[in-house]
Amino acid sequence: MRYRAAGTGPDPSPRIRGDLILSHSEPLITASGLGLEIAGRLLLHDINLELQQREIVTVIGPNGAGKTTLLRLLLGLSRPTSGTVRRRPGLTLGYMPQRMHIDPSMPMSVQRFLQLGNDGVDAAAARAALARVGAARLEQAGLAELSGGEMQRVLLARAAARRPQLLVLDEPTQGVDVSGQAEVYQLIASLRDELGCGVLLVSHDLHVVMAATDRVLCINQHICCHGHPEQVSRDPAFLELFGDKVAPYTHQHNHAHDLSGDVVHHQCNHDRPGDSSQ
Numbered sequence: 001m002r003y004r005a006a007g008t009g010p011d012p013s014p015r016i017r018g019d020l021i022l023s024h025s026e027p028l029i030t031a032s033g034l035g036l037e038i039a040g041r042l043l044l045h046d047i048n049l050e051l052q053q054r055e056i057v058t059v060i061g062p063n064g065a066g067k068t069t070l071l072r073l074l075l076g077l078s079r080p081t082s083g084t085v086r087r088r089p090g091l092t093l094g095y096m097p098q099r100m101h102i103d104p105s106m107p108m109s110v111q112r113f114l115q116l117g118n119d120g121v122d123a124a125a126a127r128a129a130l131a132r133v134g135a136a137r138l139e140q141a142g143l144a145e146l147s148g149g150e151m152q153r154v155l156l157a158r159a160a161a162r163r164p165q166l167l168v169l170d171e172p173t174q175g176v177d178v179s180g181q182a183e184v185y186q187l188i189a190s191l192r193d194e195l196g197c198g199v200l201l202v203s204h205d206l207h208v209v210m211a212a213t214d215r216v217l218c219i220n221q222h223i224c225c226h227g228h229p230e231q232v233s234r235d236p237a238f239l240e241l242f243g244d245k246v247a248p249y250t251h252q253h254n255h256a257h258d259l260s261g262d263v264v265h266h267q268c269n270h271d272r273p274g275d276s277s278q
């Protein structure tokens with residue numbers, strides 16, 4: 001398996017695939033001033049984001065920060081109450097939700113699961129997807145028999161089976177032990193390399209995910225900070241301070257959040273992702 005190091009991700013030059021020249025000029029997804037208010041509660045506001053082809057962007061933030069809500073808005077599964085989301089025309093998506101309820105009493109093979117409701121995925125594509133995530137041996141296994149780590153690989157294979165242009169992964173290492181987590185992120189990076197797709201993922205594990213990430217967004221209802229993880233991953237002070245916590249790292253917060261996550265001193269001077277200053 002080839003592992004792509006952080007910082008070598010998005011390639012700004014046009015890429016030739018067969019006889020097709022794919023322009024990199026248009027981002028896969030662009031969110032502008034995105035917000036969602038439900039029953040008078042602002043779940044998200046002022047989210048600006050661009051995600052380019054071959055880029056891995058990780059969204060981190062505390063529980064209830066709005067990470068899943070943001071993914072759902074970007075995917076078009078819910079509608080924003082402010083701002084816009086633009087997806088590149090014809091964009092193909094692979095989505096790995098945070099939770100997937102699987103009835104253990106329903107016998108289903110992994111191979112069948114990969115094809116079910118997954119347009120255009122036949123047995124050969126399912127087999128190839130499993131091989132891509134190092135889970136070829138699970139093809140005929142029953143879903144109910146899988147361990148937590150195996151299940152995450154199968155869910156990843158399912159999301160990647162259609163060879164999407166954008167992979168959206170909501171906590172892809174949930175239920176995986178720490179040593180297995182790094183492996184899953186390496187897998188994601190190698191999927192990006194192989195498929196040439198963009199990846200947007202949610203994680204709580206900044207210290208584990210940072211080696212496989214081009215850019216990190218820390219959100220708590222809004223974007224608290226963002227930046228390139230490799231700049232700080234070598235900094236011992238950062239590792240000491242934030243090693244196993246979800247924490248901002250590219251600037252100091254000059255605001256605070258109350259218990260519901262609302263900003264109580266709103267003087268945040270962070271840049272917006274997509275700014276040329278990044």
Ligand SMILES: Nc1ncnc2c1ncn2[C@@H]1O[C@H](COP(=O)(O)OP(=O)(O)OP(=O)(O)O)[C@@H](O)[C@H]1O
Binds near residue numbers: 038068069
């Ligand atoms: N449809 C909805 N109606 C009302 N509130 C909602 C709705 N969807 C989400 N919320 C609330 O929005 C907040 C953010 O939820 P979300 O699931 O996006 O957080 P998260 O950052 O993904 O959290 P976690 O890390 O725990 O998965 C939560 O307080 C949740 O209860």
